[in-house]
Amino acid sequence: MEPHDLNMAAQPCRWCGGTGRSNELHRRYAPGTCRACAGAGTVLVYLPASACPGCGGTGVHGIRDPVYGSVPCHDCSGTGWSFFMHRFDGDGV
Numbered sequence: 620m621e622p623h624d625l626n627m628a629a630q631p632c633r634w635c636g637g638t639g640r641s642n643e644l645h646r647r648y649a650p651g652t653c654r655a656c657a658g659a660g661t662v663l664v665y666l667p668a669s670a671c672p673g674c675g676g677t678g679v680h681g682i683r684d685p686v687y688g689s690v691p692c693h694d695c696s697g698t699g700w701s702f703f704m705h706r707f708d709g710d711g712v
């Protein structure tokens with residue numbers, strides 16, 4: 620099945636800004652593959668794509684973490700989108 624068959628479209632991952640890599644702004648995770656999009660730089664979002672209301676589409680939790688600086692939005696796992704498909708199986712965020 621192609622993504623459009625599922626009424627989905629690839630949207631840029633907000634956590635990494637589409638780079639697929641964690642960055643120094645977001646120290647929650649060690650530098651390396653972005654956890655939100657598994658390094659793809661995009662996430663598959665159900666259409667019509669809607670920004671996550673929990674973070675306003677930024678992917679960053681509104682309250683800064685004293686240790687990590689910023690942490691992923693709990694609602695969207697850092698992707699910045701509502702109703703997205705996880706690309707990988709893992710322990711989540």
Ligand SMILES: [Zn+2]
Binds near residue numbers: 636640654658659660
């Ligand atoms: Zn990402």
Ligand SMILES: [Zn+2]
Binds near residue numbers: 674679692
């Ligand atoms: Zn969010």
